[in-house]
Amino acid sequence: xxxxxxxxxxxxxxxxxxxxxxxxxxxxxxxxxxxxxxxxxxxxxxxxxxxxxxxxxxxxxxxxxxxxxxxxxxxxxxxxxxxxxxxxxxxxxxxxxxxxxxxxxxxxxxxxxxxxxxxxxxxxxxxxxxxxxxxxxxxxxxxxxxxxxxxxxxxxxxxxxxxxxxxxxxxxxxxxxxxxxxxxxxxxxxxxxxxxxxxxxxxxxxxxxxxxxxxxxxxxxxxxxxxxxxxxxxxxxxxxxxxxxxxxxxxxxxxxxxxxxxxxxxxxxxxxxxxxxxxxxxxxxxxxxxxxxxxxxxxxxxx
Amino acid sequence: xxxxxxxxxxxxxxxxxxxxxxxxxxxxxxxxxxxxxxxxxxxxxxxxxxxxxxxxxxxxxxxxxxxxxxxxxxxxxxxxxxxxxxxxxxxxxxxxxxxxxxxxxxxxxxxxxxxxxxxxxxxxxxxxxxxxxxxxxxxxxxxxxxxxxxxxxxxxxxxxxxxxxxxxxxxxxxxxxxxxxxxxxxxxxxxxxxxxxxxxxxxxxxxxxxxxxxxxxxxxxxxxxxxxxxxxxxxxxxxxxxxxxxxxxxxxxxxxxxxxxxxx
Numbered sequence: 001x002x003x004x005x006x007x008x009x010x011x012x013x014x015x016x017x018x019x020x021x022x023x024x025x026x027x028x029x030x031x032x033x034x035x036x037x038x039x040x041x042x043x044x045x046x047x048x049x050x051x052x053x054x055x056x057x058x059x060x061x062x063x064x065x066x067x068x069x070x071x072x073x074x075x076x077x078x079x080x081x082x083x084x085x086x087x088x089x090x091x092x093x094x095x096x097x098x099x100x101x102x103x104x105x106x107x108x109x110x111x112x113x114x115x116x117x118x119x120x121x122x123x124x125x126x127x128x129x130x131x132x133x134x135x136x137x138x139x140x141x142x143x144x145x146x147x148x149x150x151x152x153x154x155x156x157x158x159x160x161x162x163x164x165x166x167x168x169x170x171x172x173x174x175x176x177x178x179x180x181x182x183x184x185x186x187x188x189x190x191x192x193x194x195x196x197x198x199x200x201x202x203x204x205x206x207x208x209x210x211x212x213x214x215x216x217x218x219x220x221x222x223x224x225x226x227x228x229x230x231x232x233x234x235x236x237x238x239x240x241x242x243x244x245x246x247x248x249x250x251x252x253x254x255x256x257x258x259x260x261x262x263x264x265x266x267x268x269x270x271x272x273x274x275x276x277x278x279x280x281x282x283x284x285x286x287x288x289x290x291x292x293x294x295x296x297x298x299x300x301x302x303x
Numbered sequence: 304x305x306x307x308x309x310x311x312x313x314x315x316x317x318x319x320x321x322x323x324x325x326x327x328x329x330x331x332x333x334x335x336x337x338x339x340x341x342x343x344x345x346x347x348x349x350x351x352x353x354x355x356x357x358x359x360x361x362x363x364x365x366x367x368x369x370x371x372x373x374x375x376x377x378x379x380x381x382x383x384x385x386x387x388x389x390x391x392x393x394x395x396x397x398x399x400x401x402x403x404x405x406x407x408x409x410x411x412x413x414x415x416x417x418x419x420x421x422x423x424x425x426x427x428x429x430x431x432x433x434x435x436x437x438x439x440x441x442x443x444x445x446x447x448x449x450x451x452x453x454x455x456x457x458x459x460x461x462x463x464x465x466x467x468x469x470x471x472x473x474x475x476x477x478x479x480x481x482x483x484x485x486x487x488x489x490x491x492x493x494x495x496x497x498x499x500x501x502x503x504x505x506x507x508x509x510x511x512x513x514x515x516x517x518x519x520x521x522x523x524x525x526x527x528x529x530x531x532x533x534x535x536x537x538x539x540x541x542x543x544x545x546x547x548x549x550x551x552x553x554x555x556x557x558x559x560x561x562x563x564x565x566x567x
Binding site: 200201218 | 358359360377378379380382383384386388390392394403404407408458
């Protein structure tokens with residue numbers, strides 16, 4: 001009888017350090033509800049502040065350092081105050097249209113995004129299909145994988161001359177560069193995901209006699225979804241890297257060409273504003289794909 | 304009475320890296336419709352391989368599996384499998400997991416509402432209708448196995464194959480689920496083949512217990528008919544002399560005549 005007594009001792013002593021955060025909530029809620037809610041709001045604000053104040057502080061310090069270092073006349077790069085003075089309209093109004101070549105950066109970003117959407121969309125569809133083939137068939141792996149491994153190391157812009165020659169037009173060439181840049185991580189991650197489908201799921205599919213089409217949509221894609229989305233996330237990042245470089249060379253109205261054009265007319269302030277736009281949009285794209293991924297794969301991670 | 308399922312002189316060997324390993328040797332067994340047969344043996348003796356052969360998930364090297372006098376060599380829903388680790392698809396809800404099977408097996412045979420009723424009937428049978436919208440990650444191990452059983456039963460199989468269905472469960476949940484399976488067997492009178500390494504489980508549930516010798520080249524050592532009336536109550540059986548005798552026979556086989564050699 002000594003053992004159970006010891007056990008209950010352990011049980012009562014164990015949770016107390018863990019639960020130290022919870023009792024406060026449990027005690028305050030029934031006592032005074034309004035105060036509890038007020039405290040909750042304060043807690044939430046504190047949480048938001050904890051994530052937003054440090055980066056804002058660092059940003060402020062960086063801007064200050066930048067301002068001090070480049071404020072003297074004849075400095076090689078413009079200081080933040082100069083950028084604000086010269087490119088205020090670019091920052092404040094992203095969607096103005098003053099003429100065919102004089103439009104807001106928001107509109108330019110949208111043109112670039114359209115190219116990325118087409119190129120990346122094609123890469124996603126083709127990449128997942130090819131990845132499924134490579135992951136499923138040992139012979140496809142043996143035949144295709146070495147080729148993929150060589151081609152994926154080719155830098156995006158190295159494809160541009162050959163695609164210009166093939167398509168004889170700037171826009172499809174830029175889209176092709178996006179496609180060929182984004183497709184490799186999608187293929188490789190999808191293939192890994194397909195190879196990692198547990199044998200149990202394959203057995204279930206076999207017992208049910210699912211055909212290839214049903215197996216692809218009902219077992220393969222959902223099971224490999226976490227891997228597929230890892231590939232898509234890497235792919236969208238690479239696309240965004242590639243589009244700016246490709247547009248510098250192909251021209252048009254994209255954000256990449258804007259930077260090149262600004263460089264040619266020595267508008268350094270405009271370039272820095274454009275860099276900010278590119279960074280923010282790239283960040284947003286990454287988060288968007290990640291969010292879709294976590295929404296789609298919310299069931300698959302745990303079993 | 305002709306055999307419902309017949310295993311006819313089955314050999315199974317695996318070839319890996321030029322080396323042939325004999326797993327099963329000359330397995331012959333006939334199982335009648337409605338029978339509950341357990342296959343017991345030490346781990347590594349090939350009992351799961353035998354179940355996979357009946358399921359068609361692996362191919363026989365020699366011999367044949369005959370179901371109603373027709374050879375089976377590919378998997379199919381008429382030989383539904385309850386997998387050891389439940390194998391529910393984690394991205395589908397409980398309902399959708401069963402629906403996947405029902406839609407595939409009964410497409411064109413049952414209307415949409417009939418299929419819905421059939422899914423719910425099977426979930427009711429395993430007492431899991433209350434969790435129809437939960438995902439596998441949100442329910443306990445025993446509940447997952449219940450859903451696995453419901454999915455298998457929903458295929459209306461001629462034979463239900465259970466691969467150590469209670470192996471991963473704690474003792475209390477296991478007992479509870481064993482009772483459920485006995486109840487289902489009594490109600491539906493379907494043919495069941497169960498792999499197990501639990502002597503009590505085998506004696507409690509089975510009409511016959513097939514005891515396998517140790518591998519490599521495992522054979523059927525003995526077949527024991529469990530002569531206990533149904534319905535069986537686990538508490539009544541504890542002191543039943545026939546139960547004790549059956550249990551002893553299996554234990555003697557496993558630990559006296561075919562003790563597992565550690566090197567194997």
